[in-house]
Amino acid sequence: MLIILLYFFIAIVFIQLFYYLGIFGKFAFGKPQDVKPKNVPVSVIVCAKNEEENVKKFIPLLAEQNYPDFEIVLIDDASSDETLEVFEEFEQKYQNIRLVKVENNEAFWGNKKYALTLGIKAAKKEYLLFTDADCYPTSKEWITTMASQFTTEKTIVLGYGGYEKIENSLLNKIIRFETVLTAVQYFSWAKAGLPYMGVGRNLAYKKDEFFNVNGFIDHIQVRSGDDDLFINQAANKSNTTISYTPESFTYSNPKESYKDWFTQKRRHVSTAEHYKFFDKFQLGLFFVSQLFFFLLVIILLAFQFQWIAVAAILATRYTVVWTVIGFSAGKLKENDIKIWFPVLEIVLIITQINIFITNIFSKPVYWK
Incomplete structure (x- = not known):
């Protein structure tokens, strides 16, 4: 035995x-990535629900990006706090901000994909760059570095969304290790020609890719997966690439209790059940x-x-x-x-x- x-x-x-x-x-052993600015028209899309404090801090960082042709589409998904009011203030302050107000819909109650769909349809630019309301870019070159990976063939770009470091916290190290391992997996499989997921904290694709697969309709009943299920359906060897220069990273506030992180990971694992075989x-x-x-x-x-x-x-x-x-x-x-x-x-x-x-x-x- x-x-x-x-x-x-x-x-x-x-x-x-x-x-x-x-x-x-x-x-792991791939060559450093070249960044050759493309200056394609970009709509940065942020969907928020009850994120008043985060959007106050992070939207200005998006608005101050060093990029010649971009707009920011802010989607308020029926927030019950002051998120909408904060968005309206930003709309008045920045000329390139577009606001989408989503009201509760009985058929799509609490469904982020419904709100994102409205925001994508409202976007005026050809290329879409997504991040979450609790995320911020590491530099003013975030849009430049992510958009630089677009080509005629490569119309989906997978980026890295990390978490802030908390000193002397084992939980924080676990969260960041899991994030790194996940990124290594989806980056590597994409380089192998078999992309299977991306993260909504840092993800870009051409608007046509969204409509080519009828948006989120095939998995609209799955409450999560606006990022990974979409990529699982739309991405392939020909149309997908990755961006991993440090200037292209985004960061989020990490969970500070094991219970909260455990709940978050439960959602991610349940979504993966809907991936291709x-x-x-x-x-x-x-x-x-x-x-x-x-x-x-x-x-x-x-x-x-x-x-x-x-x-x-x-x-x-x-x-x-x-x-x-x-x-x-x-x-x-x-x-x-x-x-x-x-x-x-x-x-x-x-x-x-x-x-x-x-x-x-x-x-x-x-x-x-």
Whole structure:
């Protein structure tokens, strides 16, 4: 029985090495990205619901972008606080701001996709750049760097949306590690010609791409997924690229309690259930390989079965994975998580198991 487990362990490690070297290495070891300004017309789209304090801070950062041809489409999704009033003040202050007021609709109650659809239709520019109301760009060149990746063929650009660093917080490191790992996955699969998701905190596409797939209609009943489900449907090898220069990043305020972050991740996992079969398969295989890797290591070492061989395989796996994660984290300016990687990986796997089990017995809460 133990020899069978050893062979299974070796197979699991080969699967892990395939992911980290064969797929994730495409991003980790890729060349630095060139930025050649395109100056295409851009509509920056921000959908907000009860985000009064965030929009006060972050909308001016969008309005002050160093870009020759852009507008900002602010969508107030029936907020009950002062978000709409703040938007109206910005509309008066900045000439390139367009305001979309969304009233509650019984058929689309609380559905962000409905509000975004109205905003997209109101946008006057050919290219759309999305971020969330609680996000801000790292530089005044955000639009320039994201738009620079558009070409005649590449009409979808996947960007990186990170989270602010909180010193001496293990939870914050876990959140940022999970964000980096997710970004490495969708960046790498996009580079491999199999894009499957993007994040609404930093995402751009040509307006035609939205109408080519009839917008969100095929997954309108799914309350989340205005970003990843849309990309899962619309993106392909020919039309999708990525942007990962530091000037193109956006950042958000991270959750400060494990409960809030856990609830957020439950929504993300439940949305992934609607991905295409191959995308669900590759994500599932990656998670299963991580889980069985640790289980088999514990069993084989506990019985001291071929422990020298097991230790050598373990060291090889960690050397490869740590290197790939290290290079990737460096590109995404998340260098401090490199040291904590072994601990963060185990905590994340335990959290993911908890999420899957919890989602079986209850449905997560979606848009506000």
